[in-house]
Amino acid sequence: xxxxxxxxxxxxxxxxxxxxxxxxxxxxxxxxxxxxxxxxxxxxxxxxxxxxxxxxxxxxxxxxxxxxxxxxxxxxxxxxxxxxxxxxxxxxxxxxxxxxxxxxxxxxxxxxxxxxxxxxxxxxxxxxxxxxxxxxxxxxxxxxxxxxxxxxxxxxxxxxxxxxxxxxxxxxxxxxxxxxxxxxxxxxxxxxxxxxxxxxxxxxxxxxxxxxxxxxxxxxxxxxxxxxxxxxxxxxxxxxxxxxxxxxxx
Amino acid sequence: xxxxxxxxxxxxxxxxxxxxxxxxxxxxxxxxxxxxxxxxxxxxxxxxxxxxxxxxxxxxxxxxxxxxxxxxxxxxxxxxxxxxxxxxxxxxxxxxxxxxxxxxxxxxxxxxxxxxxxxxxxxxxxxxxxxxxxxxxxxxxxxxxxxxxxxxxxxxxxxxxxxxxxxxxxxxxxxxxxxxxxxxxxxxxxxxxxxxxxxxxxxxxxxxxxxxxxxxxxxxxxxxxxxxxxxxxxxxxxxxxxxxxxxxxxxxxxxxxxxxxxxxxxxxxxxxxxxxxxxxxxxxxxxxxxxxxxxxxxxxxxxxxxxxxxxxxxxxxxxxxxxxxxxxxxxxxxxxxxxx
Numbered sequence: 108x109x110x111x112x113x114x115x116x117x118x119x120x121x122x123x124x125x126x127x128x129x130x131x132x133x134x135x136x137x138x139x140x141x142x143x144x145x146x147x148x149x150x151x152x153x154x155x156x157x158x159x160x161x162x163x164x165x166x167x168x169x170x171x172x173x174x175x176x177x178x179x180x181x182x183x184x185x186x187x188x189x190x191x192x193x194x195x196x197x198x199x200x201x202x203x204x205x206x207x208x209x210x211x212x213x214x215x216x217x218x219x220x221x222x223x224x225x226x227x228x229x230x231x232x233x234x235x236x237x238x239x240x241x242x243x244x245x246x247x248x249x250x251x252x253x254x255x256x257x258x259x260x261x262x263x264x265x266x267x268x269x270x271x272x273x274x275x276x277x278x279x280x281x282x283x284x285x286x287x288x289x290x291x292x293x294x295x296x297x298x299x300x301x302x303x304x305x306x307x308x309x310x311x312x313x314x315x316x317x318x319x320x321x322x323x324x325x326x327x328x329x330x331x332x333x334x335x336x337x338x339x340x341x342x343x344x345x346x347x348x349x350x351x352x353x354x355x356x357x
Numbered sequence: 358x359x360x361x362x363x364x365x366x367x368x369x370x371x372x373x374x375x376x377x378x379x380x381x382x383x384x385x386x387x388x389x390x391x392x393x394x395x396x397x398x399x400x401x402x403x404x405x406x407x408x409x410x411x412x413x414x415x416x417x418x419x420x421x422x423x424x425x426x427x428x429x430x431x432x433x434x435x436x437x438x439x440x441x442x443x444x445x446x447x448x449x450x451x452x453x454x455x456x457x458x459x460x461x462x463x464x465x466x467x468x469x470x471x472x473x474x475x476x477x478x479x480x481x482x483x484x485x486x487x488x489x490x491x492x493x494x495x496x497x498x499x500x501x502x503x504x505x506x507x508x509x510x511x512x513x514x515x516x517x518x519x520x521x522x523x524x525x526x527x528x529x530x531x532x533x534x535x536x537x538x539x540x541x542x543x544x545x546x547x548x549x550x551x552x553x554x555x556x557x558x559x560x561x562x563x564x565x566x567x568x569x570x571x572x573x574x575x576x577x578x579x580x581x582x583x584x585x586x587x588x589x590x591x592x593x594x595x596x597x598x599x600x601x602x603x604x605x606x607x608x609x610x611x612x613x614x615x616x617x618x619x620x621x622x623x624x625x626x627x628x629x630x631x632x633x634x635x636x637x638x639x640x641x642x643x644x645x646x647x648x649x650x651x652x653x654x655x656x657x658x659x660x661x662x663x664x665x666x667x668x669x670x671x672x673x674x675x676x677x678x679x680x681x682x683x684x685x686x687x688x689x690x691x692x693x694x695x696x697x
Contacts (some may be wrong), residue, residue, distance in 0.1 A: 160580070196579040198572050209568055214584050218590070220565040221597075222557075228565065239626035271583055 109172050110135045111275050111305050119167035126152045128329035134275055139306045141316045144326035150309045151193055154277050158190050159183040189273030195260045195279050197252045203263050204248040207235035212272035242266045258289035274303045282312040296319055387548055391541035403540045405656055409649045410551040411608045416632035416644035417558050418601030424639030426594045427574030431498045432505030433629050436599040438621030440606025443474035445616035467530035474607035475600045482599025486592050509621040521616025530611055547608055559641055570594050602653045613680055635676055637685025646684050652666040
């Protein structure tokens with residue numbers, strides 16, 4: 108079976124600096140593939156190329172076997188690439204429920220109705236509410252996003268990404284800035300999600316990565332130096348030196 | 358918990374009922390205004406009220422792009438002026454029986470002139486918007502201003518239609534056998550148009566399209582990530598906004614029976630913006646309140662001192678600094694406090 112997402116020989120240069128250095132990567136059905144690496148290794152740059160915010164200089168990105176290189180970010184989202192951001196991106200002045208309902212609305216293509224009333228969107232709000240209940244956020248539905256805690260915003264963003272019913276999820280540091288119990292909650296959420304949608308996960312929290320990831324790729328200076336399961340990565344000498352070595356020394 | 362949930366259910370119903378009651382009272386007052394003004398012996402009030410209603414249509418239209426879409430257009434006077442010139446030019450060709458560009462006959466029928474004005478401004482808004490919306494931020498402000506200035510100088514150069522001196526209309530448009538020269542009649546036409554427009558704004562603000570437009574203002578990155586490319590949404594909003602402003606201009610041409618390049622000047626674009634900001638950006642009634650406050654103050658202060666813009670400027674400063682949501686936010690703060 109062909110992978111859901113395939114990245115082939117991807118190259119991105121910023122003024123001569125190789126931010127992405129001939130990266131090959133794939134994401135298979137039912138897996139969580141973690142992408143780890145030291146700060147500045149180019150993890151976010153890679154994700155932003157996959158979702159189309161950045162254009163790549165060489166190589167190709169395939170979604171279910173079809174090249175999506177020519178598509179813009181919104182088009183890739185329409186084709187089923189869902190994502191969260193390193194810095195949460197939500198509609199701040201709207202309520203949690205309205206944020207999720209908006210995704211339902213967009214997914215159903217109800218974006219050009221100029222004079223329909225609020226009542227026509229009740230159904231969208233119902234299904235949005237269902238999603239929030241499943242995520243344990245029902246009691247925050249009427250809260251304005253700006254009034255949420257950082258951890259809650261991260262959760263809402265994940266619920267929004269899922270409401271798009273994507274074919275795959277790109278998650279950019281979903282645990283960043285979360286407390287211990289919030290992190291644990293997020294791990295549970297992601298563990299449940301893997302059966303619904305494959306996930307490419309950027310994360311610094313090594314406990315979370317080793318707990319969740321079926322496969323791990325290590326990115327150093329824009330290059331993938333190793334890919335494998337948790338044990339392979341833990342014991343890879345190049346990885347230990349470049350990345351985990353710091354922890355051993357400490 | 359039970360208390361909170363029942364409160365949540367009742368409060369919005371009660372407040373929306375109150376709000377509609379307030380709207381009805383204001384509407385009743387507006388309907389009675391010509392008689393009130395007559396009793397008070399000031400027919401100038403009717404003209405002022407007519408101007409307020411027309412400017413409210415323009416400011417309300419600008420609010421769609423400025424307040425909801427977050428597009429700071431500094432060129433909306435162009436649409437106001439083009440709307441006015443459509444009426445004036447059609448009237449001009451009707452009066453001397455000639456054809457516009459050798460093709461189009463003129464008309465003095467309001468029911469033809471207004472839709473034509475709306476259509477023509479919509480086309481201009483589509484052209485200007487299509488180009489301007491490829492930019493953003495300060496560039497967008499400057500490019501809309503530049504287009505408006507181009508329109509200003511274009512009409513200033515059209516000597517056939519009065520050039521810099523503008524174009525007089527001997528008679529206002531005809532409308533269902535009414536005499537639009539009479540101030541109360543023109544007032545009611547403007548009131549009808551404003552009521553229709555604000556009902557339209559109300560429906561628009563509750564629409565599915567508006568949630569997308571509002572999302573694009575707040576977080577275009579998030580919207581892209583759920584599959585929304587901004588350009589076409591913003592363009593449609595810009596066209597609707599331009600068309601509404603054109604309608605206001607066409608009405609104003611009938612009130613003044615005179616159209617000049619001043620209707621396209623950047624001062625006027627700024628005035629529309631001040632009305633929106635003063636009244637409350639992105640709110641339904643803000644532009645109406647802003648237009649009313651600005652024009653009434655201008656009218657009253659003008660009688661007191663020639664330095665009235667200074668006082669107006671100070672007032673604007675206070676509103677912007679003290680109540681970021683404009684006068685609408687101030688009223689809802691006050692009424693909210695009263696209800697508690």
